[in-house]
Amino acid sequence: xxxxxxxxxxxxxxxxxxxxxxxxxxxxxxxxxxxxxxxxxxxxxx
Amino acid sequence: xxxxxxxxxxxxxxxxxxxxxxxxxxxxxxxxxxxxxxxxxxxxxxxxxxxxxxxxxxxxxxxxxxxxxxxxxxxxxxxxxxxxxxxxxxxxxxxxxxxxxxxxxxxxxxxxxxxxxxxxxxxxxxxxxxxxxxxxxxxxxxxxxxxxxxxxxxxxxxxxxxxxxxxxxxxxxxxxxxxxxxxxxxxxxxxxxxxxxxxxxxxxxxxxxxxxxxxxxxxxxxxxxxxxxxxxxxxxxxxxxxxxxxxxxxxxxxxxxxxxxxxxxxxxxxxxxxxxxxxxxxxxxxxxxxxxxxxxxxxxxxxxxxxxxxxxxxxxxxxxxxxxxxxxxxxxxxxxxxxxxxxxxxxxxxxxxxxxxxxxxxxxxxxxxxxxxxxxxxxxxxxxxxxxxxxxxxxxxxxxxxxxxxxxxxxxxxxxxxxxxxxxxxxxxxxxxxxxxxxxxxxxxxxxxxxxxxxxxxxxxxxxxxxxxxxxxxxxxxxxxxxxxxxxxxxxxxxxxxxxxxxxxxxxxxxxxxxxxxxxxxxxxxxxxxxxxxxxxxxxxxxxxxxxxxxxxxxxxxxxxxxxxxxxxxxxxxxxxxxxxxxxxxxxxxxxxxxxxxxxxxxxxxxxxxxxxxxxxxxxxxxxxxxxxxxxxxxxxxxxxxxxxxxxxxxxxxxxxxxxxxxxxxxxxxxxxxxxxxxxxxxxxxxxxxxxxxxxxx
Numbered sequence: 001x002x003x004x005x006x007x008x009x010x011x012x013x014x015x016x017x018x019x020x021x022x023x024x025x026x027x028x029x030x031x032x033x034x035x036x037x038x039x040x041x042x043x044x045x046x
Numbered sequence: 047x048x049x050x051x052x053x054x055x056x057x058x059x060x061x062x063x064x065x066x067x068x069x070x071x072x073x074x075x076x077x078x079x080x081x082x083x084x085x086x087x088x089x090x091x092x093x094x095x096x097x098x099x100x101x102x103x104x105x106x107x108x109x110x111x112x113x114x115x116x117x118x119x120x121x122x123x124x125x126x127x128x129x130x131x132x133x134x135x136x137x138x139x140x141x142x143x144x145x146x147x148x149x150x151x152x153x154x155x156x157x158x159x160x161x162x163x164x165x166x167x168x169x170x171x172x173x174x175x176x177x178x179x180x181x182x183x184x185x186x187x188x189x190x191x192x193x194x195x196x197x198x199x200x201x202x203x204x205x206x207x208x209x210x211x212x213x214x215x216x217x218x219x220x221x222x223x224x225x226x227x228x229x230x231x232x233x234x235x236x237x238x239x240x241x242x243x244x245x246x247x248x249x250x251x252x253x254x255x256x257x258x259x260x261x262x263x264x265x266x267x268x269x270x271x272x273x274x275x276x277x278x279x280x281x282x283x284x285x286x287x288x289x290x291x292x293x294x295x296x297x298x299x300x301x302x303x304x305x306x307x308x309x310x311x312x313x314x315x316x317x318x319x320x321x322x323x324x325x326x327x328x329x330x331x332x333x334x335x336x337x338x339x340x341x342x343x344x345x346x347x348x349x350x351x352x353x354x355x356x357x358x359x360x361x362x363x364x365x366x367x368x369x370x371x372x373x374x375x376x377x378x379x380x381x382x383x384x385x386x387x388x389x390x391x392x393x394x395x396x397x398x399x400x401x402x403x404x405x406x407x408x409x410x411x412x413x414x415x416x417x418x419x420x421x422x423x424x425x426x427x428x429x430x431x432x433x434x435x436x437x438x439x440x441x442x443x444x445x446x447x448x449x450x451x452x453x454x455x456x457x458x459x460x461x462x463x464x465x466x467x468x469x470x471x472x473x474x475x476x477x478x479x480x481x482x483x484x485x486x487x488x489x490x491x492x493x494x495x496x497x498x499x500x501x502x503x504x505x506x507x508x509x510x511x512x513x514x515x516x517x518x519x520x521x522x523x524x525x526x527x528x529x530x531x532x533x534x535x536x537x538x539x540x541x542x543x544x545x546x547x548x549x550x551x552x553x554x555x556x557x558x559x560x561x562x563x564x565x566x567x568x569x570x571x572x573x574x575x576x577x578x579x580x581x582x583x584x585x586x587x588x589x590x591x592x593x594x595x596x597x598x599x600x601x602x603x604x605x606x607x608x609x610x611x612x613x614x615x616x617x618x619x620x621x622x623x624x625x626x627x628x629x630x631x632x633x634x635x636x637x638x639x640x641x642x643x644x645x646x647x648x649x650x651x652x653x654x655x656x657x658x659x660x661x662x663x664x665x666x667x668x669x670x671x672x673x674x675x676x677x678x679x680x681x682x683x684x685x686x687x688x689x690x691x692x693x694x695x696x697x698x699x700x701x702x703x704x705x706x707x708x709x710x711x712x713x714x715x716x717x718x719x720x721x722x723x724x725x726x727x728x729x730x731x732x733x734x735x736x737x738x739x740x741x742x743x744x
Contacts, residue, residue: 004140007514011521015529018522022409023532026400027539039660040638041575041586043617044068044165044393045608046374 047150047524048123052116054528055155055163057536060112063544066578066587068396070166072111074547074555076102077596082699082707087361087603087620088470090211093351093707094169095593097208108544111168118159118171121205123150125178126484130491132182133430140517141498148524149491152417153178155527157376157389157401157410158476158483160534164396164541166587173213174480176205177220181484184221185432187337193720195337199344200717207348207710211356214349215471219443220481224435225341226334347713350706356468358702363470364618365460370607371617372450373475377407381451385444387414388483390476392607395586398533399541409530414486420496421489436488439481447475490527494520545581550679551594551659557676557684558595558655564694565654565687567591569601571638572631574619576660580681591659591682600627600653602638627651637662645672649691656685 059065064072078099081091101110127150134142154175162171183202187195206213346353373390375381376397384390387410389401400406425433449455449472462469471477497520499513528535537543558567569591576589592601603619619625630647631640643666648656656667661680667673672691677684 003514004517007516007518008521011518012525014518015522015525018529019525019532019535022406022529023400023535025405026403026532038577039636039662040571040573040606041577042608042614043575043605044395044586046370046392046394046610 047127047147048120048154049116051123051151051154051528052119054536055119055160055534055538056112056115056542058540059115059537059542059544061544062108063546064108065111065115065542065544066166066581066590067164067542067585068166068393068575069588070168071588071590071593072098072107073590073594074102074107074552076107076593078103079699080596080598082703083598084355084703087622088211088359088363088467089352089355089703091593092210092355092703093710094172094208094210096351096707114168114172115163117205118163118168118175119154120175121172122154122159122175122178125175125182126150126153126487126491129178129182129432130488130495133424133428134491134495141495141520144498144517144520144524145491145495148494148520149487151524152490152527153484153487155531155534156483156486157387157398157531158479160398160401160531160538161376161389161391161393161396161476163534164398164538165391165393167212169209170212170216170477171209173206173209173216174483176202176209176213177217177480177484180206180217180221181224181432181436184224184337184341184435185430187225187340188431192336192340196340196344197717197720199340200347200713201721203344203348204714207351207714210352211349212471212474212477214345216477216480218345219446219478220436220439220484222341222435223438223442224432225337227435227438348710350710351703354702354706355700359620361467361620361622362618363463363467363473363620365463366615367470367473367605367617368450368456368459368463370605370615371473371475372456373447377402377410378404379407379411382448383411385447385476385479386482387411388479388486390447390479392474392476398531399539400533401531406530406532413490413526413530416493417486417489419489420491420493421485423496424489424492436481436485440485443478443481446472446478450475490523494523497523540583541585543582547590548580548679548681550677550682551590553679554657554677554682554684555594555596558597561654561686563654563689563692564597564696565692566598566600566652566694567595567655567657568627568648568651568653569599570633570640570656570658571660571662572602572628572633572640573638574602574605578681579661589659591657595655595657597654599657600624600651602628627653639663639666641666643667643670643673643685645670645687645691649687650693652692652694654687654692654694656687658683658685 053060064074066072076095076099078096081095081099084092098107098110098114101113105113127146130149131142131146134145159171159174162174179202180199183195183199186198190198203214203217206217371392373381373385374392374394375384376389376391376394377384377387379387381390387407389397391397421437424430425437449459459469459472462472497516499516533539569589574588574592575586577584577586578590581587589601592599600621600623603621603624605617605619607615607617609615630651633640639662643656649672655676656673658667659682664683667683667685672688673685674688675683676686
């Protein structure tokens with residue numbers, strides 16, 4: 001049982017680390033251009 | 047898992063204040079009467095806004111919003127997890143647990159949820175969250191009495207009932223084929239005749255909507271409720287004595303009667319006047335037309351609050367929305383690939399940060415392919431009763447979502463919408479990948495179950511832990527949906543952040559509420575969407591002033607959608623009265639403001655207040671005779687039209703809508719009351735083992 005719990009912890013830690021890396025990649029590449037200071041706004045842009 | 051995913055995804059959005067984004071508008075103290083009185087056109091805000099207004103009477107509005115958003119993740123995650131656990135409960139305990147967690151995580155953490163959340167469509171997502179429950183309840187129609195099945199289905203449709211039109215359409219698409227498609231093994235069960243599954247197995251089959259399987263029991267079970275999907279065998283209900291005996295011996299009631307789960311047996315609830323009466327397949331909803339009829343009846347029942355007003359509204363749907371709201375590519379894999387990945391929303395502003403990057407998109411693609419492989423493997427191996435129907439729904443949904451992508455598909459949609467406005471929801475193509483999301487979630491659960499070494503567990507009779515490395519890998523896979531879509535984390539990178547309404551907004555709301563004279567509120571600028579400065583960071587949102595006041599608001603419900611070439615497509619609104627106001631106002635299309643307001647004209651339109659909900663120049667109203675300033679601030683100016691000019695309409699709450707709403711609420715209360723037993727929520731895990739199973743003595 002201890003081995004199983006340890007495996008769960010390791011799996012979750014790996015997932016956390018991978019999420020951190022993926023977040024870094026996503027953050028660095030993000031270039032959102034949400035509209036600012038416009039008079040009228042579209043419902044959205046395709 | 048769903049709760050954890052919800053907290054991780056929403057993060058700051060759960061704090062004090064209101065999250066505003068595109069269609070998601072919550073205001074303090076919304077008026078239930080105003081929602082019920084509604085507006086012209088299709089009742090898109092009913093009954094979601096009515097439910098919010100009712101809850102806001104007892105809870106602060108921002109708390110109501112947090113509960114609603116968190117419910118999407120919790121209900122959806124629990125539903126997908128439960129659906130998996132019902133079928134895989136014969137495997138190892140840890141394997142089934144991890145498989146359930148994986149399914150729950152995948153169902154609420156995917157591009158569909160992220161993009162729709164960023165589009166502010168919380169009500170639709172509520173219906174999405176209920177889909178696994180609806181699928182399960184629909185599958186159970188085949189194995190329980192019609193009344194019990196109907197009640198279970200109405201309960202399962204509760205999120206869709208709150209969500210409204212899109213939610214019910216999604217439920218129909220996802221579970222309709224489950225009701226119609228004949229489960230594999232149904233005919234075989236009929237033909238086999240005496241080859242009945244073992245009691246426990248049969249109970250699990252009934253719960254999971256699975257075709258009956260397993261060896262013939264050593265002795266026939268007492269209950270006839272949990273028989274196969276259409277087994278032509280008449281069975282008697284357990285007598286009251288048998289029930290008492292079973293309970294006295296410690297046998298859970300759910301094992302002594304129907305293993306109904308969310309659809310408890312009538313005998314167990316003590317509601318069934320037919321207890322002790324033999325049952326035929328037709329009586330247990332086993333025929334496909336019985337299932338289809340019950341399913342349609344349940345859908346209509348929960349749809350009455352918006353269905354009746356919609357049918358009598360006489361509103362039209364602008365076919366130009368076909369092009370504006372068609373699915374688009376948001377990954378490097380094109381439109382088809384994007385939809386397969388559950389993305390492809392029409393609005394580029396609703397894509398989570400970093401989603402379209404090749405690295406994360408490729409990882410997401412691999413996860414989707416593995417999940418689909420898992421679904422195929424699982425549906426061939428375990429043959430869940432809802433499997434064929436859900437597969438059909440996923441394919442059908444994908445085809446519908448692709449309609450707006452091709453020229454012939456667009457033409458078809460335009461013709462359909464022109465012929466009948468009820469086809470209008472087909473414009474928003476990406477909406478219909480929702481069944482595919484459920485398929486992928488269940489497929490990932492099956493993959494995790496396989497990964498945990500279920501064969502070894504089944505052979506050894508262990509708890510299914512398999513080797514530790516397998517468990518560790520399975521835990522990693524459980525979190526993979528988060529890993530490949532980190533853009534949803536913590537309010538989608540801060541995009542879902544709560545704000546507080548400025549004081550002048552609240553003062554305007556209070557001033558209008560204090561005036562009991564009738565008359566509408568005209569909202570300017572004449573444009574539906576705003577980018578309020580007070581929201582902390584630039585965010586586009588439907589003008590909250592359209593829902594702020596306790597009376598009818600007149601606002602421009604035209605939808606302007608930007609095109610990639612820099613142009614715009616205007617999708618005409620549905621409010622006929624708003625069109626009339628637009629003609630009279632003659633607003634400048636660049637500013638959304640009229641050149642000059644006229645109190646007599648406004649009063650003639652029934653307007654008593656004018657709310658200017660943006661920082662604009664005051665020259666169009668300053669010094670106008672017949673208008674007085676009630677509240678003036680940087681972001682909100684409230685003007686009152688002098689009483690002698692106002693010719694208000696006497697808008698009441700339509701009796702037809704009230705009647706429809708009462709029928710729906712009554713049906714939901716009845717369905718919940720009918721479930722008043724411990725059978726509603728049962729332990730989803732397996733029993734301690736085959737040897738621990740208890741059967742009711744004959």
